[in-house]
Amino acid sequence: MTTTKPGVLLIGASRGLGLALAQEWARNGRHVVATVRGSARTPLHDLADDNPGHIEIEHVDITEPTQITALHDRLVDRRFDLVFVNAGVTNEPEGTVAETTTDEFVRVMVTNALSPLRVVEALQDLVEPAGTIGVMSSGQGSVSNNESGGHEVYRGSKAALNTFMRSYAARHAGESRTLVLMAPGWVRTELGGTDARLSIDDSIPNVVKTLDVLSGTPGLHYVDYLGRTVPW
Template identity: 80%
Template sequence: MTTTDLLQSPRRPLDRILLIGASRGLGLALADEWSRLGREVVATVRGTDRTPLHDLADRDDRSIEIETVDITAPEQIAALHERLSDRTFDLVFVNAGVTNSPEGTVAETTDEEFARVMITNALSPLRVVETLADLVEPDGTIGVMSSGQGSVTNNVHGGHEVYRGSKAALNTYMRSYAARHGDEKRSLVLMAPGWVQTDLGGTDARLTVDESIPNVVRTIDALAGTPGLRYVDYLGRTVPW
């Protein structure tokens, strides 16, 4: 059955969601969409400052609980696991990520900036997945926000080299995770949301949040209950590795 076929088949909603990285941008939009659909959402922010997520959670028609974690701090991931250890989720989705600044080639990038992007975008999401996996239902879903720029096959124009490399590394590490857990029933999703108008994507991006995020949610829902790893875009189309 293809991903397109799956999108035509109604699936059990993912009712209990743990969303990592939701203070702004795509993460905030995901929290908004899932809570609007009546899902129970535990969403994380990195620090103690008030964010737009707090404003969203204060609305009477939403079921959003806020937790704090910096995914680049392993001890904070472990502490989050401890706080949530008596709960289970249908979906854990890791959205947190950064872009590199200033833009430039790999050779032009400082060691510190290269390490920051790779640790945040590739290493830390896998630490989250490994640490929190036992909170996911045996037939639940683990998702990670990737990017179409993580596709090695589609990299025919170059540019955004460090960011591209971090997402390609993320994809490879998730593929290794899937290989090590091949006997499990969980759905594993690498999501490419498209080029979206956020602080990270910029105002020139092709898609609005409203054009991307509802489709991201629909695609993740459609893949629920289908074991194995898929690298797909917001419309459910397979992205070449």
């Protein structure tokens, strides 16, 4: 399939911010390979129907390593200028980390911290040598900005994600790829809740613009949706 702009591989796009990212990139003329977790029809399927030739749907559960490998094998002959890992979960904001069940702690940490790095490691050879690898982080992953507490397990999972990406960047120092930890802001989605400060239209077009601006600037960048550096 020919495209006028380089392609994007978007991991986690069935709803919320991922769905909005797929829509924004398609609107900008990019071809997007976007993933969903299961076999059920999602809003992404409706978006693909409305954008023929721009959105291609793939399937992967990032918590299943065999599925990540299978996705890589299906795409092994493709190259993308951007791979962006959006998939993630949250949990109940109340309660301390000590009050969280072990199963819930493992669920959040595996989905938000371990699995994105497995995806990055597995799919990195699909990214152009001067392309971009991005991961959806959060301002709540900032250790130095944590002056209010709350959302302890979620915060910890994103802080761990940031640390793991920093280790990945250290191992790949000197390479020409751009690496991005993106903090999209507190956005009104099913995950963000109805009290969030930003709408999807406030956040996502700016996320895309920021990724475009950072393209071609090697190294790891921890930034928010407006391109401002987030303190570690």
